[in-house]
Amino acid sequence: MTEIQYKVAKNIKDACILMAAADGKGRILAGGTDLLVQMKAGTQAPGTIIDVKKIPEMVTIAKTKGGFRIGAATPAAVIGEHEELRKTWPGVVEAINLIGSKQIQGRASPGGNLCNASPAADSVPALVAAGATVNIQGPGGKRQVPVEQFCTGPGRTSLQKGEIVVSLSLPARPKGSSDAYLRLIPRTEMDIAVVGCGVSLTMKGDTVVAARVGLGAVAPTVLLVEDAAKALVGSQLEDEALEAAAKACSAACRPIDDKRGTIRYRTKIAGVLLKRAAAIARDRANGISHTAH
Amino acid sequence: MAKIHVTTTINGAPTEFLCDANQTLLDVLRDTLGLTGSKEGCGSGDCGACSVTVNGRLVCSCLVLAPETEGAKVETIEGMADGERLHPLQKKFVEMAALQCGICTPGFLVASKALLDRNPNPSETEVRFWLAGNLCRCTGYDKIVSAVMEVAAEMRETVR
Numbered sequence: 372m373t374e375i376q377y378k379v380a381k382n383i384k385d386a387c388i389l390m391a392a393a394d395g396k397g398r399i400l401a402g403g404t405d406l407l408v409q410m411k412a413g414t415q416a417p418g419t420i421i422d423v424k425k426i427p428e429m430v431t432i433a434k435t436k437g438g439f440r441i442g443a444a445t446p447a448a449v450i451g452e453h454e455e456l457r458k459t460w461p462g463v464v465e466a467i468n469l470i471g472s473k474q475i476q477g478r479a480s481p482g483g484n485l486c487n488a489s490p491a492a493d494s495v496p497a498l499v500a501a502g503a504t505v506n507i508q509g510p511g512g513k514r515q516v517p518v519e520q521f522c523t524g525p526g527r528t529s530l531q532k533g534e535i536v537v538s539l540s541l542p543a544r545p546k547g548s549s550d551a552y553l554r555l556i557p558r559t560e561m562d563i564a565v566v567g568c569g570v571s572l573t574m575k576g577d578t579v580v581a582a583r584v585g586l587g588a589v590a591p592t593v594l595l596v597e598d599a600a601k602a603l604v605g606s607q608l609e610d611e612a613l614e615a616a617a618k619a620c621s622a623a624c625r626p627i628d629d630k631r632g633t634i635r636y637r638t639k640i641a642g643v644l645l646k647r648a649a650a651i652a653r654d655r656a657n658g659i660s661h662t663a664h
Numbered sequence: 665m666a667k668i669h670v671t672t673t674i675n676g677a678p679t680e681f682l683c684d685a686n687q688t689l690l691d692v693l694r695d696t697l698g699l700t701g702s703k704e705g706c707g708s709g710d711c712g713a714c715s716v717t718v719n720g721r722l723v724c725s726c727l728v729l730a731p732e733t734e735g736a737k738v739e740t741i742e743g744m745a746d747g748e749r750l751h752p753l754q755k756k757f758v759e760m761a762a763l764q765c766g767i768c769t770p771g772f773l774v775a776s777k778a779l780l781d782r783n784p785n786p787s788e789t790e791v792r793f794w795l796a797g798n799l800c801r802c803t804g805y806d807k808i809v810s811a812v813m814e815v816a817a818e819m820r821e822t823v824r
Contacts (some may be wrong), residue, residue: 377668377685400729407727411787420685422732448721472797473775474712477721478728541769560796646727 376419378571383508383537386423391510391533393419395545399535400424401444402478405487410426420567429482429537432456440506443482443536451476460541461655462550462569462648466497469554472561482536488522490590497524497552499585499595500569502542509534519585536567545581548573549655552589555640560632564588565632568620568644573651577607579653584616584645589624589637596623599645608653616649617642674699675743683730690714690725693740702772703769705799712798715771715778718742720776724797741770752815753777762811764802772798781816784819784820788813799807 380386389637390397396418398406405654409415423429432453439456450456451468470479470493484494485505495518503518510533518539522528530536536566550571558564567587572579584596598619606612626637667682674697681696690707693699693716705711714725717739718732723741753776755763762778763769770796779786779794786794791812792805797822800808 374666375685377729379734400732403727403729403732404709407688407729420729421731424732446721471709472712473722473778473794474715474724474797475709475727477718477723559734560793 373418377422377545378419379425380424382426383428383535386421386426387509387533389419389421390535393417393421395532397421397487398413399444401429402446402474402475403483403485405632412645415579422459435540437585439541441539441541443479443485443538444480445482447471447479449472450481453553459544460501460550462552462571462643462652463494463497463501463503463660466552466554466567466569467494470550470562471560480616481539485518485521486528486536488524488526488528488592489563490522490525490591490593491567492593493552493554493564493567493587495593496585497550497569498539500550500552500571500583500660501591502571504540504542504580505536507534507536508526508537509656513537515540519593522592524591530655545573546658548581550654551651551655551661553642553644553648553651555593555632563631566626566637567593568638568648569639570645570648570652571605572649572656574618574653575654576628579603579606579608582649584620584621586623586641586645588631589626589641591625594629596620598623603649608649613646613649620645668731670731670734672736672738674738675740681730685729685731685777686731688714688726689728689730689738691719692730693725693738698737699740699742705767705768705771710797710799711768711771712726712775713768713771715774715798717774717778720781728779730760739774741774744773751777751810752819753780756811756815756818760807760811762803768798768800768802772800776808776815779812780816780819784816784823786813787817802809802811 398417400422403501429444433440457464484492499519504518517619554564554567554571569585571583584599586594599616620641624638703713705713709724709727715726
C-alpha cells in the first residue's frame with residue numbers, strides 16, 4: 372500500500388502537475404468540509420491530497436471587466452465579507468453563506484460546493500441564475516464551462532483527468548439588476564435543501580428585461596429553467612407571469628422521493644420558491660434590501 | 665511512515681510537531697500536543713466541540729488537516745485564560761451556569777469569543793445564529809446565549 376501524501380501546490384500549473392502525477396487518485400483540498408468527511412466515511416481514499424489554498428488566485432475575489440472572479444477555494448466567510456460582491460450579487464452571496472455553520476463557513480468554498488456535485492448544493496442554483504462561468508485548467512490547457520453544464524449527475528462532474536476548477540466568473544451587471552436565493556428546509560438553518568431556487572433579474576422600470584432561474588434538489592443536477600425565465604421576461608411580475616414561471620419550474624422538476632420531501636411536495640415548492648425569490652430579486656433591483664436573518 | 669514536519673504558532677507559542685498527511689488538527693492538538701480542551705464530538709463538523717481559530721477564522725479542528733497549519737496561527741481554548749485569570753466569557757459561563765456536562769463548553773467559548781472579537785454588540789438573534797454550529801444537549805442554550813449577551817454588554821461598558 373502506498374501511503375497517502377499531502378502536497379501544497381505553489382501555483383495552478385503546479386497543482387495540475389500534481390493532479391496528473393497522482394494518476395486519478397489526486398483530490399483537491401480547498402476547505403475540506405466535504406473531502407475530510409468523505410475520507411473518514413471511507414467513500415474517498417485519495418492517494419495525494421493537493422492543498423490549493425496557498426495559490427492567491429484560488430482564494431481571492433478579483434474585479435474583472437465589470438464582473439467578478441471568485442477563486443474556487445475562497446472561504447464562504449471571506450465571500451460574505453466582500454461588500455461590493457454582496458451589493459452586486461446578494462443572491463449568490465446569500466446562497467454561499469447558507470452552507471453550514473460559522474465554523475463551516477470559515478472553510479467551505481464555492482469551488483468545493485460545485486465539485487462535490489450534490490444536486491442540493493446551495494450555491495449552485497444561485498450561480499446558475501447568475502450566469503456564472505467555471506474556469507478550468509488541466510493538462511490540455513484552460514477552458515470555460517457554463518456552471519449549469521459542469522455537473523453531470525450526483526457526485527459527478529465534467530472535469531477530465533488532471534483538470535481542476537480554478538475560479539468562477541460572474542458577468543458584468545447591467546443597471547437595475549439583482550438576484551435572490553431561497554431554499555426550503557424544515558429547520559431554521561444548517562440543513563440540506565429540499566428545494567433551492569435562484570433568480571436573477573434585470574429590470575427596466577417595472578418591467579423585467581432579462582431573467583435567469585436556477586433550481587436545485589429537484590433533479591440529478593441543478594437545472595437552468597429557461598421556460599421560467601421566458602415567462603418572466605417582458606412581464607411586470609404580475610400574478611399571471613409569476614404563475615406561468617412557477618408552472619415552468621414545476622414542469623422542469625424530476626425529483627426523487629426521500630426523507631426530506633416527496634416528489635409531489637418538491638414539485639409544488641419549486642414554483643412557490645420561484646415566486647418568492649423573484650419578488651425579492653425585484654425589490655433588491657429597486658434598492659429595497661432583504662436579509663436572510 | 666514518513667511524517668510531515670509542521671511549524672506553527674499555537675496560543676502565541678511557536679510549536680513544532682510531526683504528523684501524517686491525513687491526520688486532523690484536532691488529533692494533533694489532543695494526542696500529540698496534549699491540548700485536550702478541544703473535544704471530538706462528531707468528527708464531521710456538525711457539533712462544534714472542536715472549535716478553534718486558525719489565522720483568526722473560526723473552524724472545526726476536526727475538518728482541518730494538521731499539515732495545513734504550517735505557518736498558521738492557531739488559537740485553542742487553552743489560550744483563552746490569561747494564566748489563572750479567566751476570560752470574561754469563562755467567568756460568566758461559570759457564574760450563570762451556562763454549562764452542565766461541559767463537553768461542548770470549550771467549543772462554545774472559542775466560538776463566542778470569535779463572535780465578540782468581530783461584533784461587540786450582537787443581537788440575541790445574531791448570537792443564536794453564530795452559535796448554531798455548536799451543539800449542547802444539556803442546557804437548552806438559553807443560559808449560554810444570556811451569558812454571551814451579558815459579557816458583550818459588560819465588555820462594552822469597560823471600553824467606555
